[in-house]
Each structure stands twice: as C-alpha cells, then as structure tokens.
Amino acid sequence: MSRSAHPAGPRHADVLPEGHYSAPPADLNTLDPKVWARTVGRDERGVVTVGGLGVDALAEEFGTPAYFLDETDFRARCRAWAEAFGKDADVFYAGKAFLSRAVVRWLKEEGLNLDVCSGGELSTALSAGMPAERIAFHGNNKSEEEIRRAVEVGVGRIVLDSFQEIVRVAHIAQSLGKRQRVQIRVTVGVEAHTHEFIATAHEDQKFGIALAGGQAAEAVRRALKLDGLELIGIHSHIGSQIFDMAGFEVSARRVVQLLAEVRDEHGVELPEIDLGGGLGIAYTSEDDPREPHEIAKALSEIVTRECEAAGLRTPRISVEPGRAIVGPTAFTLYRVGTVKPLEGLRTYVSVDGGMSDNIRTALYDAEYSVSLVSRTSEAEPMLSRVVGKHCESGDIVVRDAFLPSDLAPGDLIAVPATGAYCRSMASNYNHALRPPVVAVRDGEARVIVRRETEEDLLRLDVG
Ligand SMILES: *Cc1c(COP(=O)(O)O)cnc(C)c1O
Numbered sequence: 001m002s003r004s005a006h007p008a009g010p011r012h013a014d015v016l017p018e019g020h021y022s023a024p025p026a027d028l029n030t031l032d033p034k035v036w037a038r039t040v041g042r043d044e045r046g047v048v049t050v051g052g053l054g055v056d057a058l059a060e061e062f063g064t065p066a067y068f069l070d071e072t073d074f075r076a077r078c079r080a081w082a083e084a085f086g087k088d089a090d091v092f093y094a095g096k097a098f099l100s101r102a103v104v105r106w107l108k109e110e111g112l113n114l115d116v117c118s119g120g121e122l123s124t125a126l127s128a129g130m131p132a133e134r135i136a137f138h139g140n141n142k143s144e145e146e147i148r149r150a151v152e153v154g155v156g157r158i159v160l161d162s163f164q165e166i167v168r169v170a171h172i173a174q175s176l177g178k179r180q181r182v183q184i185r186v187t188v189g190v191e192a193h194t195h196e197f198i199a200t201a202h203e204d205q206k207f208g209i210a211l212a213g214g215q216a217a218e219a220v221r222r223a224l225k226l227d228g229l230e231l232i233g234i235h236s237h238i239g240s241q242i243f244d245m246a247g248f249e250v251s252a253r254r255v256v257q258l259l260a261e262v263r264d265e266h267g268v269e270l271p272e273i274d275l276g277g278g279l280g281i282a283y284t285s286e287d288d289p290r291e292p293h294e295i296a297k298a299l300s301e302i303v304t305r306e307c308e309a310a311g312l313r314t315p316r317i318s319v320e321p322g323r324a325i326v327g328p329t330a331f332t333l334y335r336v337g338t339v340k341p342l343e344g345l346r347t348y349v350s351v352d353g354g355m356s357d358n359i360r361t362a363l364y365d366a367e368y369s370v371s372l373v374s375r376t377s378e379a380e381p382m383l384s385r386v387v388g389k390h391c392e393s394g395d396i397v398v399r400d401a402f403l404p405s406d407l408a409p410g411d412l413i414a415v416p417a418t419g420a421y422c423r424s425m426a427s428n429y430n431h432a433l434r435p436p437v438v439a440v441r442d443g444e445a446r447v448i449v450r451r452e453t454e455e456d457l458l459r460l461d462v463g
Contacts, residue, residue: 028402040416071329075106108128185207346383354432358418372403380404382402390432
C-alpha cells in the first residue's frame with residue numbers, strides 16, 4: 001500500500017496500491033481525447049500538435065520542461081460550466097489550481113467568478129482587472145492584512161472558516177465603515193475523494209466549522225449579531241477529484257437542514273449555498289469524469305428537492321471547480337535524458353523536470369499517463385517509470401506507464417492533464433528553475449508565465 005494510504009480506502013486521495021497498472025494500450029500512438037486537451041492531435045509526420053503547433057517546434061522555441069496550455073479548451077470549459085449552471089447559479093474558478101493574469105482575463109471574458117485564498121492570489125486577480133465583487137476570499141487563517149485588503153477593495157464574499165475569523169472580519173469591516181458579505185464554511189461530516197465518499201460523525205481536519213454539536217448553528221447566531229457582517233449563505237467543500245455525486249447529495253442535504261434551522265430560529269432564509277469544488281477529471285483512460293451539465297443538473301435537483309422538503313425557497317447555488325476547468329487543458333513537455341532498463345522490473349526514463357514541476361505523484365501517489373510525442377513508434381510497449389532529475393528516489397512523475405521500447409535520449413514525451421496543481425505547486429527544489437506556461441491558440445503560442453532564470457533565484461538570495 002501507498003505511504004499516503006487514505007483511511008477510506010485505496011481509491012481515495014488518488015492513492016492506488018503499489019504495482020497498479022493497466023495492460024498496455026492496443027496502440028501506444030493513440031492519444032485518448034479524455035486525457036488530452038481539446039486541440040491536441042498528431043500531424044502527418046506523427047508529431048503531436050496543440051492549437052496547430054508541433055511539439056518539436058514548441059520545444060525548440062520555448063525549451064523543456066514547459067507547460068503548454070490550450071487556451072481554446074480552457075475557454076470552452078469555462079463556457080460549458082457557465083452555461084450548465086445558467087443565470088440562477090454562480091461558477092467560481094478556484095484560482096489555486098492555476099492562476100496567472102492571462103487566466104484571470106479569460107475568466108473575466110467568459111463570465112466566471114474567481115476564488116482566491118491568499119493576498120498573492122488576490123493581487124494577481126485585481127492586477128488583471130477582475131472586478132472585486134466577482135472575487136471570493138477563502139482560507140483557514142487569513143491574516144488581518146489580507147482581510148483588510150479584501151474588505152477595502154470590496155470582494156464579493158469572504159468565506160469565514162472559524163469563530164475567531166467571524167469576529168476578526170466583523171471588526172475590520174466595521175472599522176472601515178463597511179458591511180462585508182460573508183458565507184460560513186461548514187464541515188458536513190462528509191469526505192469525498194475519487195470514486196467513494198465516507199460519512200463521518202466528526203471531521204478531523206482544519207477547515208470549516210462542524211455542523212455536528214451545533215457548532216455551525218452557533219457560528220450563524222454570532223455572525224447574524226455583528227454589524228460588520230452580512231451573512232449571505234453557507235459554504236461546504238467536501239474533497240477533490242470526486243466522481244461520485246453521492247457525497248454532494250449528503251452535503252447538500254445537511255446544508256439545507258442548517259438553512260431550515262436558521263429560518264426556524266432567526267426567521268431568516270439565507271439566500272445562497274456554495275457546494276465547493278472537487279469535481280474529478282481523467283488523468284488516465286480509466287477515469288470517467290462527468291460533464292458540467294450533468295453535474296449542474298444533479299446538484300440543482302438535489303438542492304431543489306431538499307428545499308421543497310424543508311419548505312424553503314431554493315437558494316442561489318454556487319460551485320467552485322478548479323481542476324475540472326484547467327486540469328485537462330495543459331500538458332507538460334519533457335525531453336528524455338536517460339533510459340535505464342532494470343532487468344525483470346521496469347525501465348526508468350529520466351526527464352529534464354520532475355517533482356519540482358509536478359509534486360502530485362510524490363505527494364499523494366497521483367496517477368498520470370504519458371506519451372511519446374515527437375514521433376510515432378511501432379516498437380513493443382515497455383513498462384516504464386518516468387522520473388525527474390532531483391536528488392530524491394521519490395522523484396517520480398508517472399509511476400507506471402507504457403512507452404515504446406525504442407524510446408531514446410532526445411525524444412520528447414508529454415504528460416497530459418497537468419493544468420491543475422502542477423505549476424501552482426511547483427518549487428525550486430535543487431534550485432530548479434520553474435518552467436514556463438505557454439498558452440497556445442489557433443496556431444499562435446504565447447508565454448503567459450515565463451521560465452524562471454538563475455537571476456531570479458539569485459535576486460532572492462541577498463547574500
Ligand atoms: C481546492 C478548493 C476548490 C477547488 O478544488 P478542485 O478540486 O480544483 O475543483 C474549491 N473550493 C475550495 C474551498 C477549495 O479549497
């Protein structure tokens with residue numbers, strides 16, 4: 001079993017038993033559209049293209065490793081989410097998945113709102129012109145400085161995460177002569193990852209205020225009393241990489257139950273509920289994610305049904321997909337440096353990046369797929385492990401995958417579905433220079449986050 005085994009079983013938190021891999025695909029040259037960005041294909045030479053540009057030319061121009069982001073796909077996904085949820089709901093893109101000023105502009109143009117969870121993310125959003133009222137501010141330990149700035153610029157909502165924060169935000173808002181719109185984040189006793197969810201009596205985690213034991217009801221009581229706060233609703237986020245809607249069902253039911261209690265006690269019907277993000281994407285061909293319209297339909301049916309049963313007006317729903325929007329839109333392009341066959345085990349393929357540009361495999365045994373992209377090959381499949389160049393044996397990018405047995409130094413390979421939580425979690429370990437993010441659209445490629453340089457590293461090191 002994995003080091004990071006999840007209490008709810010091996011399919012949780014992207015954890016799989018050691019040695020799990022499927023049979024080799026019938027044709028290693030096939031690109032599964034489930035895991036690759038929308039405009040990815042192969043040209044007549046067999047070279048993989050994105051937005052009409054070959055990866056050989058892209059590697060030449062921008063170097064490797066690099067993230068290539070399909071802007072057409074990103075915008076299409078934004079539109080699909082916005083249309084699926086319609087006028088009576090709000091879609092907040094979770095900026096922590098990947099945020100840059102270009103991304104903020106795309107979101108703004110496509111009509112999405114934005115979740116931020118730090119002063120840095122807030123600055124990025126504001127500097128690219130996202131209207132403050134379309135920003136939600138999250139986090140379990142926002143600093144007073146962050147709260148003050150958020151209130152001053154007029155963010156649309158602050159999501160309150162603790163009893164201390166209720167008082168802190170109220171006090172800051174009042175001192176600025178403002179009334180801040182807020183939601184209270186509750187933990188509903190549901191934790192969902194991947195294909196299952198578990199319902200627990202108590203949530204043993206740092207986020208939110210428990211529904212259990214009347215904690216959340218008490219938080220509402222306090223928030224309603226404070227002049228600096230306008231309580232607009234309840235927030236719940238139950239996990240990540242979720243395929244099963246049952247967790248949302250239990251969560252929505254429990255949140256609606258709280259809304260009913262609030263109405264009974266205070267005569268107030270809170271107008272909004274936020275069901276968080278966490279919707280899963282396909283990292284490998286085995287994953288079957290749901291389409292935004294299916295998710296929207298399922299969530300709105302659950303909420304409508306529960307509200308009818310409780311005699312409540314249906315509140316405005318919001319959701320916060322991060323991974324589901326940006327994850328599938330990008331791939332990481334690497335150049336193969338060494339190929340090391342270990343007799344009877346597998347072949348280790350070393351690339352020019354690693355855990356500094358994709359920590360998810362090392363962090364929670366995330367699964368990825370990988371393909372040879374600079375050419376096609378008819379060679380036999382070989383069981384491979386794609387590893388990075390860092391001084392850690394856990395520096396694994398793709399634990400188990402099949403690559404053609406004629407793979408050689410100099411070949412380009414690419415790992416799809418790296419748009420979320422890869423660049424945003426990238427590090428300078430071993431003084432690695434974090435790779436650029438290049439947006440590709442209609443035959444044009446544009447750097448939206450440039451590659452780090454040694455000067456960047458040395459600028460921080462003041463000697
Ligand atoms: C991380 C997070 C999200 C986004 O999660 P994804 O898995 O990227 O969809 C949404 N809301 C909150 C509160 C989060 O912490």
